[in-house]
Amino acid sequence: DAKTTQPPSMDCAEGRAANLPCNHSTISGNEYVYWYRQIHSQGPQYIIHGLKNNETNEMASLIITEDRKSSTLILPHATLRDTAVYYCIVRTSNTGNQFYFGTGTSLTVIP
């Protein structure tokens, strides 16, 4: 039970920003939002995580709404290598502090 809701699939044009949404309406005040991606036949790759402030690293930006009930992962300039399944995860006390993966969003970057 991943406690998050993501669209099953999205397309994005190469070079454009990819904005991947996630709903986590039951998140509690001390629980972080994590994003991972999985390219076919590889292990999931950690991208970014955050609590309530927006976060940015070399891979992506994470925008968390003020009420923390949803977030958006932004890949600023999508490339073909960003084609992957993207997972949004909330690590919660209700799940024994473990990471539970849902089905994610399959992002296809189109040339």
Add this chain to the structure above:
Amino acid sequence: SQTIHQWPATLVQPVGSPLSLECTVEGTSNPNLYWYRQAAGRGLQLLFYSVGIGQISSEVPQNLSASRPQDRQFILSSKKLLLSDSGFYLCALGQGSSYNSPLHFGNGTRLTVT
């Protein structure tokens, strides 16, 4: 830096045969270790996690077991494989119980039971 070693990368085993998959980590101490499985076309399922030597928590009752004989070693086993045990097995490493701590995954073992 932390490194996760899993082997073998691929494995084909007959039904009823035993299984032993090993995961070792480097560059860290007292890690939390995890086994996940991903069936073909499906999401990741948490199988076992361990917060220390000899401490194993099972998430899903099934044909598998896990052991942690050393701080940086985590082993997944089965006495008799079933066809349904086929999948992509991933070892993961985490630190502490804080929510502010990501998991990092190895490259996985793809198991096919025939």
